[in-house]
Amino acid sequence: MHHGSFRYLIKHELAMGISRFYKKIWIWVYVAIILILAGTALTIWGGNDKFNPTYILFSTYMFPFLVFGISVKTLKREWEKGTYGWWLTLPYSRFRLLAAKAVSALIQVIAGYSLFFITVLLLGIYSFIIHGEGLSPIRELFATELQYAGILIGVSPFMLALGLLATVVRRSVMKPLTPMIWIAFGLFGNIFSWVSSFNSLSESGNSNGLISGSLPDWIWLCIIPVWMIAALLFAATVHVCNKYLQV
Amino acid sequence: MTKNTIEVNQLAKSYGSKQALNNISFKVREGSCFGLLGPNGAGKSTTMKILSGLLDADTGTVSMFGQGIRKAGNAVKDRLGYVPQSITLYEKLSAYDNLQFFGEMYGVQSASLKRRIGEVLEQVGLADRAKDAITTFSGGMKRRVNIAAALLHRPKLIIMDEPTVGIDPQSRNHIFEMIRTLKNDGVTILYSTHYMEEVEALCDDLTIIDHGQVIAQGELIEVLDRFGTQAVYLELQDGQRPPSLPGSGAPAQKGRGWLLETTNPLSILSQWAQACQSASLQVKQLEIVRPTLEAVFLSLTGTTLRDN
Numbered sequence: 001m002h003h004g005s006f007r008y009l010i011k012h013e014l015a016m017g018i019s020r021f022y023k024k025i026w027i028w029v030y031v032a033i034i035l036i037l038a039g040t041a042l043t044i045w046g047g048n049d050k051f052n053p054t055y056i057l058f059s060t061y062m063f064p065f066l067v068f069g070i071s072v073k074t075l076k077r078e079w080e081k082g083t084y085g086w087w088l089t090l091p092y093s094r095f096r097l098l099a100a101k102a103v104s105a106l107i108q109v110i111a112g113y114s115l116f117f118i119t120v121l122l123l124g125i126y127s128f129i130i131h132g133e134g135l136s137p138i139r140e141l142f143a144t145e146l147q148y149a150g151i152l153i154g155v156s157p158f159m160l161a162l163g164l165l166a167t168v169v170r171r172s173v174m175k176p177l178t179p180m181i182w183i184a185f186g187l188f189g190n191i192f193s194w195v196s197s198f199n200s201l202s203e204s205g206n207s208n209g210l211i212s213g214s215l216p217d218w219i220w221l222c223i224i225p226v227w228m229i230a231a232l233l234f235a236a237t238v239h240v241c242n243k244y245l246q247v
Numbered sequence: 248m249t250k251n252t253i254e255v256n257q258l259a260k261s262y263g264s265k266q267a268l269n270n271i272s273f274k275v276r277e278g279s280c281f282g283l284l285g286p287n288g289a290g291k292s293t294t295m296k297i298l299s300g301l302l303d304a305d306t307g308t309v310s311m312f313g314q315g316i317r318k319a320g321n322a323v324k325d326r327l328g329y330v331p332q333s334i335t336l337y338e339k340l341s342a343y344d345n346l347q348f349f350g351e352m353y354g355v356q357s358a359s360l361k362r363r364i365g366e367v368l369e370q371v372g373l374a375d376r377a378k379d380a381i382t383t384f385s386g387g388m389k390r391r392v393n394i395a396a397a398l399l400h401r402p403k404l405i406i407m408d409e410p411t412v413g414i415d416p417q418s419r420n421h422i423f424e425m426i427r428t429l430k431n432d433g434v435t436i437l438y439s440t441h442y443m444e445e446v447e448a449l450c451d452d453l454t455i456i457d458h459g460q461v462i463a464q465g466e467l468i469e470v471l472d473r474f475g476t477q478a479v480y481l482e483l484q485d486g487q488r489p490p491s492l493p494g495s496g497a498p499a500q501k502g503r504g505w506l507l508e509t510t511n512p513l514s515i516l517s518q519w520a521q522a523c524q525s526a527s528l529q530v531k532q533l534e535i536v537r538p539t540l541e542a543v544f545l546s547l548t549g550t551t552l553r554d555n
Contacts, residue, residue: 008351016337086335086396089299090352091324246262247301 006096013104017074038123046127053124054141060116060148064159064189067109071163074105079171085247094241098164102234105160113152117145147211148192154223155191161233162188168237172244195219250277252404252435253298258307260293267293269459270307275437275452280430282450282467283439284540286550290459291439292332295408298437299329311404325354328397328405332412334389335396336381342368342392343377346399353400360399367395370428372421387418394422404435411445423449443540455544462547474547475538478508479515484529490522504532 021027038056045051075098078084090097124141128134166181196211198219253275260268268290275281285291296302298309300316300323309316311323336345343364350360368374371391381389390410397405407426411419426436426449440446446453447467454464463470481489482504489498489505495515498505509515512535523530544550 005352005354012348012352081335081337082333083335083337085296085301085331085333086329088301089324089327089329089331091321091327091354093321243303245302247296 005092006100009092009097009100010104010107013074013100014107016077017070017104017108035119039126042123042127043130047131047133051127053120053127054144056120056123057144057148060152061190061192063113063116063152064155064191065185066112067105067156067159068163068166068185068189070108071102071105071160072167074101075164075167088245088247095238098234098238098241102160102164105163106156109156109160113149117149121145144211147215150220150223151191151195151211151215154220154226155188157230158188158226158233159185161230161237165233165237165240168240168245172240172246174240174244251275252277252312253281253437254308254310255294255298256308256310258294258297258304258309260290260297260302260304267459268297268304271454271456271459271461272307273454273461273464275435277435278430278433279451280426280436280438280449282446282453283437283456284441284443284446284453284544285456286441289441289456291441291456292408293459294456295332295406295437295439299327299331299406300324325400326403328400328402330394330397330405330407330410332408334386334393336389336392338382339380341378341380342373342384342395345381345392346396349396350399355400363399367398370398370425371395385415385418387414387421390414391418391421394425398429402434404437405429406437406439408439409441410438411440411442443544447540453540455540455547457548463543470543471538471540474543475540476508476542476546477510477512477538478506478536479512479519480532480534480536481505481507481519481523481530482532483523484531487528489519490526490528492518492522506536 041051042053046053078087087097088094121138121142125135125138128137162181162184166178166185169175169177169181192211195215198216251274253273255274256272257270258268258272259266259270271290271294273281283291283294293302297304298311298316300320303317311319312326314323316323337348340348346364346367347360350363351357355363364377365374368377371394373388373391373395376384376388381392384392394407394410410422414422423445426438430436436449438446438450450467452464452466453470455462455470463474465473480501481498482502483489486503489507491497492507492515495507495509495518498507500506507515507519516533516535520530520533522528523533
């Protein structure tokens with residue numbers, strides 16, 4: 001029984017999340033405006049020494065916060081639509097129900113990151129070509145993107161698990177823990193500021209707030225413990241959902 | 248020997264200092280319709296939530312199909328259909344799409360799902376509205392789709408938490424008919440409500456709870472006989488007052504007639520018939536009246552269900 005049902009859970013989550021989001025016209029209007037502005041700015045002021053396409057990567061600073069938001073929205077929807085009673089009585093453990101939410105949120109996040117980095121790379125190629133700088137800065141841009149993507153992949157599971165925990169805790173007898181979650185949200189959401197600060201202290205650092213050069217190895221080594229903490233947060237979410245939920 | 252689909256034993260649950268359930272116990276016979284009756288705040292929904300796996304009890308045990316629900320978990324949920332108190336549908340999706348989603352979630356194989364959706368929509372009388380968005384449905388129709396969703400995986404037990412609250416009479420009658428059909432098909436139904444007439448119309452057995460405690464339970468007839476007082480109803484032409492009977496209490500007015508509660512209804516019936524004949528009063532209606540659940544509740548708690 002229920003062969004493939006986990007797949008259906010994820011399919012449903014994606015249908016409720018991604019497809020609905022992308023069906024909203026105003027989202028595309030915003031995307032178009034941002035692309036036109038970025039393209040115009042790069043056409044007029046572009047070039048490695050002026051408006052470097054790398055500067056667009058500043059917008060990744062908000063991504064960890066967005067991951068938290070996507071995660072909260074995925075779970076909060078069951079309460080907003082009044083479907084939580086039905087959802088919780090489905091013949092699945094709460095671990096599986098929450099795992100489906102987490103996986104679908106992660107798919108959305110990875111899809112979003114991929115789109116963003118590909119778009120920035122294309123804008124970079126456009127800018128470097130029209131300003132006659134050739135293709136050599138593209139390699140540098142790509143390398144910088146990889147570092148940003150690496151940090152985002154490192155911190156996203158944590159923000160995602162934190163979002164699920166925040167949503168469940170708020171609807172449980174553990175509600176007084178909510179301020180602690182918000183503190184963690186603020187601290188870890190600002191991951192790029194922390195990395196940038198540590199990086200500017202090192203020799204390879206860049207004082208303009210952007211990450212450049214190679215980040216020290218210990219930053220990459222931190223990813224594993226962060227993922228382990230994310231797993232613990234997810235386990236805590238399941239536990240609160242099992243034992244302390246107020247329904 | 249009759250098998251029990253549900254056995255609830257010494258169930259207790261509190262929310263902070265408020266004791267919602269205080270050691271309640273009852274058994275639901277296989278293939279029966281069991282009514283859980285009580286005023287708002289009596290503990291019905293808490294009981295339903297524990298039985299459906301939404302909540303854990305503080306103490307006590309619940310077994311379904313002979314298995315403890317804590318241990319059996321999903322094995323029990325597979326055979327259970329739950330109709331929650333609030334409507335749980337995706338408003339922008341059509342009735343068909345909602346049911347397709349619910350069917351997939353319950354593991355109904357896609358090959359048979361389409362046929363099954365057609366069957367349940369027929370069962371709830373909404374086959375012609377399959378492609379319409381839920382947002383265009385009345386409250387009663389939404390409730391019927393919600394019930395259809397709970398039937399898709401052919402559960403052996405259906406838990407319905409106040410399914411007729413706020414719906415139109417047509418949908419209410421449809422739900423009643425559906426429950427009777429399900430019962431005839433051998434499905435066990437646990438039906439929670441604060442409408443006594445619904446329990447009287449549908450249920451074989453019942454438990455009345457108030458302030459988290461069981462105040463009466465058993466077969467419907469048995470509860471009425473044990474806790475209710477019989478009465479004789481008399482209605483005279485032009486709403487006249489009935490003749491008084493020596494040694495009996497004063498009758499109470501009910502509708503256009505009068506009701507006299509008694510432990511010996513046959514004697515009162517006979518005395519009233521003779522007295523009316525002697526006084527040449529024209530009798531429109533004279534009958535022994537069964538006790539009602541309303542009267543039972545009143546006699547047990549001193550309050551009416553809807554007053555609470």
